[in-house]
Amino acid sequence: MDDFINRALGSGGHLSKLVKGYSPRAPQILISTKVGQALEQGQHLLAEAGTGTGKSLGYLIPAAKWAVSNQKTVVICTHTIPLMTQIVNEELPRVEQILSMEKKNLRYQLVKGKSHYVCNTKLEALWQETLRSDNQESKVVQKIFKKVSQERVADRAGLGFDIDDSLWNKISASSCIAITKPDNCLLEELKEKMQKAHIIVTNHAYFFSDLIMRKKTGNGSLPSYDAVIFDEAHEIEDVCCNIFEKKVDVKRFETLFDYLFKRESFCALDHSTQLDLTQMRQNIEKTLDELYSKINKSMDNNAFKLMDEKIDVASVCQALTEFIERVKSLNIRGISDILERLFEGNDDLDFIGEKEKKSWGYWVTIQGRDHITLHAAPLFPKVVLAFGLFDKVPVVLTSATMSTNGTFSFFAGRIGVKDYDSVMVGSPFDYENKTMIICPENAPDPSSEEFIPYTIEALEEILMYSGGRMLVLFTSFDTMNQVAKKFQQHCTDYGYCLLTQYSGCDREKIIHQLKTDPRTIVFGCTSFWTGVDVPGDALTTLVIPKLPFPMPNEPLIQAQLELIENAKRSSFFDFMFPKMMIKLKQGFGRLNRSIHCQGAVIILDNRMRTKRYGKMVIKSLPKCKYSGSLQDMIHILPV
Secondary structure, three states, X not given: OHHHHHHHHOOOXXXXXXXXXXXXXXXXXXXXXHHHHHHHHOOEEEEEEOOOOOHHHHHHHHHHHHHHHHOOOEEEEEOOHHHHHHHHHHHHHHHXXXXXXXXXXXXXXXXXXXXXXXXXXXXXXXXXXHOOOOOHHHHHHHHHHHHHHHHOOOEOHHHOOOOOHHHHHHHEOOOOOOOOOOOOOHHHHHHHHHHHOOEEEEEHHHHHHHHHHHHHHOOOOXXXXXXXXXXXXXXXXXXXXXXXXXXXXXXXXXXXXXXXXXOHHHHOOOXXXXXXXXXXXXXXXXXHHHHHHHHHHOOOOOOEEEOOOOOOOHHHHHHHHXXXXXXXXXXXXXXXXXXXXXXXXXXXXXXXXXXXXXXXXEEEEEEOOOEEEEEEEEOOOHHHHOOOOOOOOOEEEEEOOOOEOOEOHHHHHHHOOOOEEEEEEOOOOOHHHHEEEEOOOOOOOOOOOOHHHHHXXXXXXXXXXXXXXXXXXXXXXXXXXXXXXXXXXXXXXXXOEEEEOOOOOOHHHHHHHHHHOOOEEEEEOHHHHOXXXXXXXXXXXXXXXXXXXXXXXXXXXHHHHHHHHXXXXXXXXXXXXXXXXXXXXXXXXXXXXOOOOOEEEEEOOOHHHHOOHXXXXXXXXXXXXXXXXXXXXXXOOOO
């Protein structure tokens, strides 16, 4: 493997023949070598690689070589769509060329969730319906049908034009109406391609959904795999815990009952049987209503509440079990999917009610007047990953931000990987000469009433120096919207374009404007802390109003803090601070995306100066120039 990596990435090697002006990068070769060793020796690897090291190509080259040479399957998981697209459209074609120089043939396949794909059965039915119409939707349907039938395009992104969600839902493969799969089923074709692929590229959410199926039944949507590589691995914790979360409300069962009772095969039952099943349904719904009403009364007008004791769900679960067994005994055709989902709902309700797992968080939420939902989720990924993933196959986890205080112990402990090799390589970027960290000395406490007015004043001053080209990363939508509302007029007066993230916005469109219009300011929250890639001088100023500590009012966070405190440990230094640092380093990384980047990272949070951990924060970030004055921006911004 080492010889191959040198032939691929070394001086005068395969990549130098494919990329004009290529020169070997020692950090990339080190990552490649470590990944190759991990795969060959069947061990786990944690690899932190700073921005600009070329880590994706670094792990893809040994993964592809190992898979092709040994007839293995490697799953590559990313968190963001841009990285997934980059891997499939740019990196893997290059790896394919490298392996062809070694007389080897690489096969790879991208896979997403069902909702991203076209259902041919639905599309053909809608196409027939709209043949005689001449409205806008029918024209789009004809266009989609032509593209799918002629070019065999399977997924929404591949169609190359926008489709309204309302239309897409009519033709999406998220729920198939065909009892037997037709010969032209695109998902069946996808399965065949996956079976033949050496490399399968997907996202974290799809992988963990598949893992749930695999743990339950022994099989998943993905074919059997021999190794997994997680890129953007710092996102694993949130995605994993969200995917494994169990949620049960009354509507979940009512919806399934409605589906079942409307099925043609169900309606064909004799009247007596239908009446019997209807009475059983009414009894279940009555018992559910009584259960949830009792829970509602215990909420004390709170939007959410951690469960501190078991909930008696025995009578509901027993009634549901009897109903499922009764329906099963009737051998009704075409309802197995509904019965399976009813069984899962019953199982989840029993799991939450019992509250047996100490490493899970249990809570209740209420929306509106009486929409009660019961929740349970693992407090950390190791609860579900230690057995079922890390004990089955070698796993490589890579990111620019996994370590805290120079070690992987916090991250490794939370995800459940014990025996692992590790490697850390820094970024090749010249942070010391091209980046300045500014923490204004006059900043007020971020919890004070003065903080929002100060933030607006600071942004106005920053804008005077930067002339736009600015990204501001907030930790809450509420604060972001308050600032945006008051800052908008200033931007309008001085001819700047302020773009603020909102639910359902097109993130890539916002980023594109930041890249192309220098008089742009972007306000972002949540997803904008990662995956924003604006190289060069298009982004020169990054502002972080508050340090991104986890929100302690979230149920799962509260449950985790309680668990740590009960163990007589510091919830701040064992959870809050390391989680904050991982996110802060992600946000910091938005500024420097290439060797040509230069600018200022401005942190308005005065805890950087007033708290002892402020020095730890600076020490954990790349070594840069430092200042306490906004005016010093002028010494670092590109001309």
